[in-house]
Amino acid sequence: MRDLTATETYSLAVLSAACLSILVNAWKSNGEPLFSSLAISGLAFVFSYALVLWTGDVFIKRGYKGRDMSKKSPVEIPESMGLVCALVYLLAIINFLPFAFKSHMVEVTSGAGNKDRVLEAQDIENGRFLHRFPLEKLASYGFAYATIASETILGILDDSFDMRWRHKFFIPAFAALPMLGLYFVDFGVTHVVVPLPFRPYLGELLDLGGFYYIYMAAICIFCPNSINMLAGINGIEVAQSIVIALLIVVNDILYLSPEGHPAAESHLFSIYLLLPLIGVSAALLMHNWFPARVFVGDTYCYFAGMVFAVVGILGHFSKTLLLLFIPQIFNFVYSVPQLFHIVPCPRHRLPKFNARTGLLEPSIVTFEEEKPLRPLVGEVMKLLHGLKLMRIKVDDNGRVTESTNFTLLNLWLVWRGPLREDRLAIEVLIMQSTIGLLGLWVRHSLALLLFTVDNR
């Protein structure tokens, strides 16, 4: 790996200086935590950008490396560099804490008549009197950190030990335990508000009980894995995560009206966790974008996906979160026939690189005559071909001999023809952003019809 160029060094130094001065200022003036969060995210960008470059060689040396098969002359580049981002992210979250709680610390320790209270010996054992301190918020940060750190550990293990698909799919459920534990012990509400049309039958509130925890665990399994699954071309894992993060931030901002919304705190919490993610991801993307100089590894997908699950669950907007995962949900559902081996699934399903044209084409899975598809499966695939939802080849006997692999990226190439790798990424990202914004619009318009109020 190369070192920082002079231009990069200069730009990063200027950005760091700006962020640091914002932080110093915010600390002195008990400023808005939002500005501190932005500044810390800027610093997280700087650290990630430089550290990815500096540690690349160490990763290669230890065997975390791979070749990019969608290039004319594939060289070995570092793999699993998302680990660097995850570590910088965790550091950023911790360093943000004092800024998040500064105003409360001041109020409790020196304001409210306590200013001249003499500290007594027993306080050393019991700490400050913090009756009005938002401890539940502090606990949320602790458990959010615990969950994301656990997911990072499991990401490293996955990247190190090459786990089997059926094992690693459920990994995030373990990492989610700290958060589910917090939810169980502290928050504990397992009721959902019933949409208007169903209220005559179910009442206004429905207690899902234990199923609510299964639902939350499912979200924690789904978010990381679905990002890991919409992968295979340079930059797509990181860029789709940035798009999702930005869409959630847009949704969060809707709750930050000046008159104050009861859920505003939850959505600020979400913003504070997402801005540093955007910071470290943007830095990683600059190294991972076409033509990639590093790979991000499962660690990145797990880490980023778990951040989304955490903000969705602890911010109590997990259903809205799923709206922003529509392309990933489509990709997962579309993949099911191969994931469950109803249709043969090759080891890699990423689009095929055509070295002559330099463009990506849909990758193909062929069905041998000895192991033919079940007739029903073949008929469904012919139907999907007719609906332009895949491309198949049929021999003279009407037998399906090959089809494109069942992934969104291959389907996009079926629709749009061969594309250069970065072009494919950009088009899919535009599609994702459009669907996400539409989803948010529908969610806030339709809520009024299904519930009595839009809880925005």
Add this chain to the structure above:
Amino acid sequence: MRDLTATETYSLAVLSAACLSILVNAWKSNGEPLFSSLAISGLAFVFSYALVLWTGDVFIKRGYKGRDMSKKSPVEIPESMGLVCALVYLLAIINFLPFAFKSHMVEVTSGAGNKDRVLEAQDIENGRFLHRFPLEKLASYGFAYATIASETILGILDDSFDMRWRHKFFIPAFAALPMLGLYFVDFGVTHVVVPLPFRPYLGELLDLGGFYYIYMAAICIFCPNSINMLAGINGIEVAQSIVIALLIVVNDILYLSPEGHPAAESHLFSIYLLLPLIGVSAALLMHNWFPARVFVGDTYCYFAGMVFAVVGILGHFSKTLLLLFIPQIFNFVYSVPQLFHIVPCPRHRLPKFNARTGLLEPSIVTFEEEKPLRPLVGEVMKLLHGLKLMRIKVDDNGRVTESTNFTLLNLWLVWRGPLREDRLAIEVLIMQSTIGLLGLWVRHSLALLLFTVDNR
């Protein structure tokens, strides 16, 4: 690695059944969290014992392996198996949470006149009303978990990337950030009680301010590294950790009088974090004891050491904690001349295995004639030799030509002569336990002289 024997399977199954029935019972009857903690620690033992056996081959396959050079025919055995313990430990802590807070959850949700309160729609956004819920305790668990998980990540990185000594020494300070952040935001007391003799000059309380955080960071750096340094023979890392954990638990129990002590909660917190550590460590020790079938890796030392730092700091007894680290402190101070290269330091300083006798002897560092010791250093070493604090060889010119390496284990062999590996470990552990108990006795007797009250 072998599989579980029939006897092992049977014993582990019986232990699991006993622990599970305790847990079920505790849940139904809102029983003492202490029993739940014991039962969960028993389960943690079972899981660790089995998982270390089952995952050993995977560790070897991925390159986490080493040869035990203190054996006649060294074979490759898995390295870094402490990672398994750390993961089981984290899982245990999370599963303990509902039991720790069960009584509070009941009180808040169904007691105190709330029993028939109808849940309303806005509760879904705001959660239960938990005015009397001990959120500061919950936050402590979250940040303790976050700190230990971070240290585990850094342990894995250390074991994976072979970091340099001067880099990895400071690693724990980063992992400690979540805890220091919690302390800063929530507890915030940086005053210490001044011992009686100094009160005329310093007053009753002294505010250490920022230095207090440096002191806490130093504890977090010291505990993991000092365990990592008193290493080199089978079982010693794990067994010394178990001894320290038991000694802290003994100290904690002193605060659990029936009439109630203001610090009782902190010491219960400490017990709840230490019992699972003892559980996973005991399981690991059974595989790591002479002759070892697995190595524990830096991951174990970091993880266990950080648990001690966490309970010492969040339980507010960090000075007592240091009393229980006297052998480790001695070993560190004694090592300083080699650590800082005042005296040459070979790559490995573990005792030397004599294949003829099968016993361990002190390992030797020789000083070449081209690079002689500074005269003062030589004289000090002759003095230490006279005090039986090391063994040196002197040539006819009075030049020191060789000495035993500067570690406690080598010094013990200087005193006691060649010993078999397990005998050396047992003797050092007995010495450690004796000093620890003495330290606790002195601490609780002397406290009355130095402070107005023993805060036991």
